[in-house]
Amino acid sequence: xxxxxxxxxxxxxxxxxxxxxxxxxxxxxxxxxxxxxxxxxxxxxxxxxxxxxxxxxxxxxxxxxxxxxxxxxxxxxxxxxxxxxxxxxxxxxxxxxxxxxxxxxxxxxxxxxxxxx
Amino acid sequence: xxxxxxxxxxxxxxxxxxxxxxxxxxxxxxxxxxxxxxxxxxxxxxxxxxxxxxxxxxxxxxxxxxxxxxxxxxxxxxxxxxxxxxxxxxxxxxxxxxxxxxxxxxxxxx
Numbered sequence: 001x002x003x004x005x006x007x008x009x010x011x012x013x014x015x016x017x018x019x020x021x022x023x024x025x026x027x028x029x030x031x032x033x034x035x036x037x038x039x040x041x042x043x044x045x046x047x048x049x050x051x052x053x054x055x056x057x058x059x060x061x062x063x064x065x066x067x068x069x070x071x072x073x074x075x076x077x078x079x080x081x082x083x084x085x086x087x088x089x090x091x092x093x094x095x096x097x098x099x100x101x102x103x104x105x106x107x108x109x110x111x112x113x114x115x116x117x
Numbered sequence: 118x119x120x121x122x123x124x125x126x127x128x129x130x131x132x133x134x135x136x137x138x139x140x141x142x143x144x145x146x147x148x149x150x151x152x153x154x155x156x157x158x159x160x161x162x163x164x165x166x167x168x169x170x171x172x173x174x175x176x177x178x179x180x181x182x183x184x185x186x187x188x189x190x191x192x193x194x195x196x197x198x199x200x201x202x203x204x205x206x207x208x209x210x211x212x213x214x215x216x217x218x219x220x221x222x223x224x225x226x227x
Contacts, residue, residue, distance in 0.1 A: 035216070045154070045162065045207050047216035048177050071166065072185040078141075095161055101216040103152055104209070 002026040002106040004096050009111030016086050020111060022079040022096030026112045030074035031055075033100030036081050038092035039110075046092075049081065050100045059101055064090075119143045121208050121219035128225040133198050137222045139208030140190040145185055149210045151191040156221075157204045165206075166193060200226050 008020040020036070035050040049070040050059045058070050069082040079096050091114050097104040120142040129135040137149065153166035164173050166182035169191065179196045190208075195202055203226045208219040 037216075037218075038148075044205075044221040045156075045209075045218045047209075047218060052218065059216075062214060101211040101214070102150060103164075104154070104162075104216075105164060105167075107163065109161050 002091060002098065002111065004032065004098065004106060004108030006094060006096050006111035009094065009113045011114045012086055012095060013117050014087060014115055015083070016115070017084045017117070019111070020027075020081040020083065020094055020096075023109060024077045024079065026099070027098065028078040032098045034072060034079045035097050035101070035104055036070060036079075037095045037097060037104070037107075038090075038113075039095070040092045043092075047101070048094070051079070052100065083113070086096045086113075088115050089093075091115050104113075118212060118215060119210075121210060121217055121220055123206075123208060123219040123222045126219070126225065128227060130171065131198050131200060131226055134196040135193060135198060135224065136209040137193045137195075137206055137208075137224070138190050139192070139219050140188065141210065144212070145186065146189045146191055146210075149212065151182065151207045152193075153180075153182055153193045154207045155202075155204045157205065162207065169175060178207050195224075198226050201218065202226055 005023045017086045036048040051070045067085045071080045093110040095110045097107045099105045122140045150168045156162040157179040170182040
């Protein structure tokens, strides 16, 4: 069974940094593109970033481009999202999902990021 | 980029059929696959339709998806509504470099 577990969320001050992780199991991680999607409190889903199976190609929403970096370690079956220069509007639950920009298959339960002073 | 527009909310009675629309603002809806995700309160999203009209294993055949090029929209139809279908539903598509979600539709089954 596919299982995705996010971690690394928390409270951070504006301008700060945070790194999210997503531990994957139950499928051949290195064969799948992966993505991050976020949901601000009371709002809808927003695609954030995707990475190809090899990690060679990455894609970002305009709202996070230049501040967030997606990466993966296929030897550890883990997806990452490095978030820098955080803003209040980045406050959200961050979900990882297996799949790229085309189709998202299975989603994790999410980790909460709060940006506040 | 384009925008996917969904109705904010729909409601219907148990046993009935409901259709949720998702209209693409520019570009051909048929050019890129459309997916549909269900999100119950307090839970992560799950996929109910992928590649316009395909159901993942475990999703009942009461759920179906379609594309209408004349209206440049996709639709999710749920027949034989059950109270457990009450949730938020999001359509999703993409272009060459990014994913795009619709704003979501709250389905109330009453």
